[in-house]
Amino acid sequence: MMFSTIHSLKRLYTTIFDPPVAVKSSDALRFGILGAASIAPQALIVPAKSHHEVFIAAIAARDIKKAEAFAKKHCIPTVHKTYDDLIADPQIDCIYIPLPNGLHYEWAVKALSAGKHVLLEKPSVSNATEAKSLFRKPLLSRPDAPVLLEAFHYTFHPAWQLFKTLFDPQDVETVDVINSLVAGFFPLDDIRWNYKLSGGSLMDFGSYSVSAVRSIFAAEPTGVRDVTYRPMPAGFDQECDQAIYATYDFPNGGTAKISVDLQARGGYWFPALTKNWPSFANSLPTLTVKLRSKKADSQEGYDMYLHKTIVVHCYVGPHFYHRIDVTTTATIKDTYLANKIVKVEDKKEHLKAYKWPAGEEGKKGEEWWSTYRYQLEEFVNRVKKRDGSGVWVEGEDSIKQMEMIDATYVEAGLPLRPTSDTLG
């Protein structure tokens, strides 16, 4: 127990602060970052350290002093005065875009048009109109097309891929996803609460819920219903959802519920007194999948049914911690007694996967790799035209993702996030 805790802490420390630094190869891809964004170190700069084919070469920020300070802190050799200057830099191969959602479209188009590969933060853009325009750009169908990826990092981690091997999407009956963040984590002037910048909880933490549900059913919903939301407090953008709840119907008859709260409060004893206390409950993004009950065996006088429930704890950041709990419930019914239940037995398994199983071709990784590091591996593999792990987020998938977000906002009675002026 003690050994395993020390091992976990060591893995975590290596992941976050101290990955081994790789010697860069002469053909390493040179990345430039648009904006000194908070997420850039975690999502790209730290993961790049251990990748011998990735070099973080340049940064641009709206304020040159901020860019210089960021460059100094993260040892980035080149600072550009503007985002446009960075994109025009012939020394840069790839652009990472961690800008507010509402600016993703404009800058992704500019970067791709300059022939750069683009790693684009999630959600890819503001709405499905932008997504169709971006991901169906004719330049992306050319033989020498640049790579464009919506950075749904969690899908690249072995834990998510292991989870997906545990069931057939056709058998999924219900999915419940909770993405909740304690109130106060993001200040009220954060980009997440700015409608013009395409904010809202569904666009933020909620985009994972939508992505996860689509991935679990391997299908698009036939409808969305029962959408409720909590707007921002008075004085803030009322078009921005602070929390949102929705139910989706899927073609196999299954349903999914998402529950997203970016300012979670309450849930304590004496609710009247504590309802405004920040809530740490559900702080680990969690999802529960229930599969349809299936007849597994039939003997003289008895039928046995199996029913599986799978819970994934911390599905968004499995590198910090995760656990996949699989409960298989066996129910034995007496067919001579009108199917009376005579026995119910639960079998529980707890699974985890920080690395790919040994010996699988193209699948590289280390226990301490974060979701972002696994994602970077595949991004580079695509650029270098190698097969890699086979995990990817296709452009058409990113379009469907935005269609589901749009449909949810429509059902909520909220406006779609605004389309960029740069989309003619």
Ligand SMILES: NC(=O)C1=CN([C@@H]2O[C@H](COP(=O)(O)OP(=O)(O)OC[C@H]3O[C@@H](n4cnc5c(N)ncnc54)[C@H](OP(=O)(O)O)[C@@H]3O)[C@@H](O)[C@H]2O)C=CC1
């Ligand atoms: N993959 C993940 O785990 C995560 C992804 N994200 C995504 O990354 C993106 C950025 O999020 P985050 O890093 O938290 O955001 P920040 O606010 O920290 O960074 C956004 C950057 O955008 C730039 N910017 C340009 N124009 C504006 C503007 N008008 N207003 C505000 N900022 C502007 C700023 O750059 P400058 O330095 O030039 O001023 C700023 O540094 C979002 O799309 C978000 O959804 C966020 C967190 C986690």
Ligand SMILES: O=C1OC[C@@H](O)[C@H](O)[C@H]1O
């Ligand atoms: O991973 C994440 O966690 C917190 C969110 O607000 C953020 O945007 C998201 O990507």
